[in-house]
Amino acid sequence: MSNSLIQYQITPKNTNAHIFEVHLTLDNPNPMGQIFSLPNWILGSYLIRDFSKHIVSIKAHSNKQEINIKKLDKNHWITQPCKQKITLIYEVYAFDLSVRCAYLSNQRAFFNGSSVFLQPLGFEDSPCEVLINYPRDAVIGQWRCATSLTLKDKQKEGEIYTANNYLDLIDHPVEMADFTRFEFSLANTPHAMTITGEHSTDIDRLRTDLIRICTHHINFFGGHIPFDDYLFLTLATGKDYGGLEHKKSSSLICARKELPTQDQPDITPEYTRFLALCSHEYFHAWWIKTIKPASFHKLNMSGENYTEQLWIFEGWTSYYDELSLLRAELLSVEQYLSLFAQTITKVQQGHGRYKQSLAASSFDAWTKFYQQDENAPNAIVSYYTKGALLAFVLDIEIRKRTNDKHTLDEVLRLIWDNYQTTGLEDDTAQRVVEHLTQSDFNAFFAQYLYGVDDLPLKQAFEYIGINCEFNHKQNDLSKFGFAINNTQKYAVITHIFDNTCAQLSGLYVGDKIVNINGNEVPAKTLGKVMDGYGEGEGIKINILRDELPSEIPLTITHGEKIHATLTLNSKANKTTLKRQKQWLKG
Template identity: 65%
Template sequence: MSIQYMVAIKDTHAHIFKVVLTLKNPNSLGQVFSLPNWIPGSYLIRDFAKNIISIKAKSHHHQIPIKKFDKNHWITYPCENVLSIEYEVYAFDLSVRSAYLDNERAFFNGSSLFLLPLGFESDLCELNIKSTNQNQTLGNWSCVTGLTTLSNMNFIVHNYQNLIDHPVEMADFTRLEFDARGISHKRAITGKHNADIKRLAKDLVIICTHHIDFFNGAIPFDESLFLTLVRTNAYGELEHKNSSSLICSRKEMPVLNEHNIIPEYTRFLALCSHEYFHAWWTKTIKPASFHQLDLNTESYTQQLWIFEGFTSYYDELSLLRTQILTPKQYLTFFAQNPP
C-alpha cells in the first residue's frame, strides 16, 4: 500500500503549487490528515498549514466534506476504498525551511506540501512531479532531489518521515558532480553567479573526504546532494540525511582567477562543511528525543549544544586539518566569526 502524491506548478506569478494526495482504504470513520508544525533542523514552530489556501476531498468522483478542526489537522466525511485530497499551497518563503515558487525557481520541503494521513505513517510514499517542460514559461528547468527515482519525475520513499527529509529544487541551475571515497556527490547552484566551479569541486572533495574519514568511513548515505541558492546578500542552511539546502551571498562563491582564499569563500566552505558533518552528527547520531519526532508539537532537548556546537567547531577545524586554511588564516577567521 502506498500514499500517492502529485505536485504541479499551478501559478508561478501567484506562487501556488497544486497537490493531489490519493489514498486507498482510508479510515472508514473519517480520515484525519495533518501537516507538520516544524521541520527537523530548524527548531521553531512554523505553522506551515497557514499556506494551504484551498482544499477539497473526493471519493469515487463525488466531492465529500473536509473540515479543518485545529491549526494543522483536517478530517473528511466517512468514505470507502479510495480518497483523494486536492489542495493549493501558497509558496513564497525564500528560506531553506519551507517552499518557494516564482518564474525562476521552484523549491519545496515536503513538510510544507505533503499532508500525512494519520494511520499511514509507515506506508510507502510515491511522488509524481508534473513535468516542468509542459509550461513554456519555465525555460530550461531541471529537477533535482535526493529521493530515489522510479522513472522520470516519479519518486519513491519508504515512509512519510523520509519523504519530508528530501527537499526538491526545480530551476535552470548549474550542475556540479564529484566523487569522494567512491560516493557520488552532486551540487545544484541556482541563481546568478560567476563562480569558479572547478575550484569549488576540488575543495569540496577535500572536505567531504575528510569528514568520511573522520567518521571511520561509515557513510550513512548512498549519494549526497547540496542544493545551493545564490542571492545578492543572504544566508541559510538546513541539513538532511543525504542532502542539504544552502543559501549564500554571491560574494561568497569562489571567483575565477582568484587563487587566494578570501574570508567570504572561507565562510561558504565552512557552511558546506557544517551541513555535510550533520549527515552523521544530528541526522544519524542524535538526541534520543529526535528518534520518533512529533512534528505537531515542540520536541524539547537539552543537547543542541553538543549537536550544533560540535558541528560548528568541526566545520571550521576541518578547513585547517585539510590545509585549505593555514593556522594563521584559521585563527583569524575563528576570531572574527565566533561560533
C-alpha cells in the same frame, strides 16, 4: 496501521501567483473518517512555523464525488466517513526564499515536503510515491529537477520519486530550475551540487575544495558513510545566507560573491564562509541526522521537541566545520585562528552568557534562540557559538587529563560506533568522555554546561601554544554598550547591553542619535566620534524618541574588552608545539 502506498502529485500550478497544486491519493482510508496533518516545524530548525497557514484551498474526492473535509485544528483535517479511495486536492502558497519552506516563481521551484505534503494519520510506515510535474507556465530556462529522493521514472511531464515512509519523504528538499550541476564520487558514493541563480562560479575549484571537505568528514568518522549518495542544493542570491541539513542532502543559500570565481586565486573570507556552511551541513549527515538525541527518535511534528543537547549537535558541528577547513588545508593557521577569534568575540559580546546556560539555551531554542528580540544579547547565549567554544575547551581538557593520548575527535567516533540506534541521553556525552579519559567530569559539566561560568579559554589556548588576548576595537560601539542600524542617515539603536554606560545613561532601543555635544553625527561616523571621547568624559547625546527630541547626558566608560585575537606563541616549548601540531592536524 496500513502499509498501502500514499501517492502524491505536485504541480507548479501558477508560478506568478506562487501556487503549487498537490494531489494526495489514499487507497484505503480510515472508514470512520480519515485524518490528515501537516508538520508545524521542519527538522533542523527549532521554531513552530505553522506551515499549514499557506494551504489556501483544500477539497476531498471519492468515487468521482466531492466529499466533506473539515478542520480539526490549525494543522489537522478530517474527511467524512468513506470506505473507498480518497483524493485530496489542495493549493499551497509558496514564496519563502529560505531553506525551510517552499518557493515558486518563473525562475525556480523549491519545496520541503513539510511545507507541501499532508500526512494521513495511521499511515506513518506506508511507502510514498511522488510525481513531480514540470510547470506548464512559461518559465525562465530549461528546468530540471534535483532531489535526493529515489528516482523511479522520468516522464515527459515530470519525474516520479519514492520514499520509504512519510518522515523519509519530508527529509529530501526538491529544487526545479535551470541550474548548474556538477558531480564527484568519494568512496564509490556519488556526490553532486546544483547551483541555482546568477553566478560565475569556478566549478573546478569548488569541486576540488568540496572533495577535500567531504573526504575529511568521511575519514573523521572512520570511513563510514551514512548515505548512498549526497546532494548539495545551492541557491545563489544577492545577499542571503542559510543552510539546512538533511540525511542525504543539504539546502544552502549564499550570496553570489561567496562563490569562487576564476579571477580570485586566494581564499576570500566570503568563500570561506560558504565552504564552512557546506562543511557544517555535510557534517550533520553523521552528527544529528544519524547520531541524534534519544528524544529525536520519536518526533512530534505538531509541537516542540525539547532537548538539552543542541550544544552537542550544533556546537560541536560548528567547532568542526571550520577546524576541518584547516585540517583539509583549505585555510592557513592564521586564517583559521582569525575565524575562531571572531566566534569568541561573538560569545563575549553578550552578557546573556551569565544568565543562560548552554543546556538551557538548547532546551529553550524554540522560544528564545529562534525568537530573539532586542534584549537577546542580555538574556541568552548561542548554543552554536558558545557550544563550539565549549567543544574546544573540552577537547583541550581531554588532552590535558590524558597526557595528550585522547581527543574530542575520539569521543565523536565512540558515540558514532555505539549510539546510532538508541541516540544520546542528556548525560551520554559526559559518560563517554569519562570512559575515554578515566576521569571525573562532573565539576566541568556543572560549571560550563549547566552553569554560566566563563570558559577558561586563555588557559586552554595556552596549553597548545596560542595566545588569546582581549582588546577594544576602534569604531566599535559595543564598548560603550550599544549597537546600531546605520543604513539610514542617523543611527538607530538596535541593542543596549547590560551594565554599560549606554544603559546607565537611559538610552533606549529605537532611539535615533542625531547629534552629540551640539554637532550633527551621521550614522556612518558615530563610531569614530564616540572613540574621540576619553574614559570619564561627559557628553550630551541628542536623540529623537518617538519623533520627539531629548537630550541624554552620558559619562563615557569603556566596557569589558571583548575582541579576541589569537596568535601563535613564538616562545612555546617543544612539548607545547607538539601538542599544537596534534590539534591543528587532527
